[in-house]
Amino acid sequence: MEVSLRPVHDSDLPVFYRQMNDPESNRVAAFTSPKAADRDLFTAHWNGLRTSPDVVVRTVLADGDVLGHVSVYGEPGEREVTYWIDRAYWGRGLATAALLGLLAEVPERPLYARAAADNAGSLRVLEKCGFRVTSAERGFAHARGEEIDEAVLVLR
Structure with missing residues (x-):
C-alpha cells in the first residue's frame, strides 16, 4: 500500500470519529480526549485544528482509503507529533510511512512525542522515525481511567 498525506477534508471527519471511538484503539493509545466521544465537541475540536496556524494536520491515505491522521502542534521549541491509524491497518508499516511523510x-x-509506556507499536513507529526516549512520566490516561506510565521522546 502506498501512503500519502493531504489536507483534512470535511468528509474525513466521520471516518476519524469512528476510528477514534474504537474501544481497543482507545485502550492502546490510553491518552485520549474525552471530547472524542461527543460528536459536537469532536467537530468543534477538529474545526479548531484545521484553522489554527500553529497546527499542521494531514489525512493519511493508502490506496485511496482514509487510514487516519497525523499532525504537529504546539509552541515553537515544544512542538509535538501525534497520529492515529485505524486499527485494521496496524502492523503494516503505514503509521511509520505517514509519520515520515509529515516529518x-x-x-x-x-x-516531541508521547506514548503510553506499554504501547510497543507506537514506540516502535516513533523510534523508526528517529525519535528517542528521553524521559518517563506518569499521567492520567482517560481511556483507561487511571494513571499510567508514559514515555517522552524527542527527535533532534
Missing part, C-alpha cells in the same frame, strides 16, 4: 513536510526540530 519531511515539517523540518523544524526538535519535535
Whole structure:
C-alpha cells in the first residue's frame, strides 16, 4: 500500500470519529480526549485544528482509503507529533510511512512525542522515525481511567 498525506477534508471527519471511538484503539493509545466521544465537541475540536496556524494536520491515505491522521502542534521549541491509524491497518508499516511523510513536510526540530509506556507499536513507529526516549512520566490516561506510565521522546 502506498501512503500519502493531504489536507483534512470535511468528509474525513466521520471516518476519524469512528476510528477514534474504537474501544481497543482507545485502550492502546490510553491518552485520549474525552471530547472524542461527543460528536459536537469532536467537530468543534477538529474545526479548531484545521484553522489554527500553529497546527499542521494531514489525512493519511493508502490506496485511496482514509487510514487516519497525523499532525504537529504546539509552541515553537515544544512542538509535538501525534497520529492515529485505524486499527485494521496496524502492523503494516503505514503509521511509520505517514509519520515520515509529515516529518519531511515539517523540518523544524526538535519535535516531541508521547506514548503510553506499554504501547510497543507506537514506540516502535516513533523510534523508526528517529525519535528517542528521553524521559518517563506518569499521567492520567482517560481511556483507561487511571494513571499510567508514559514515555517522552524527542527527535533532534
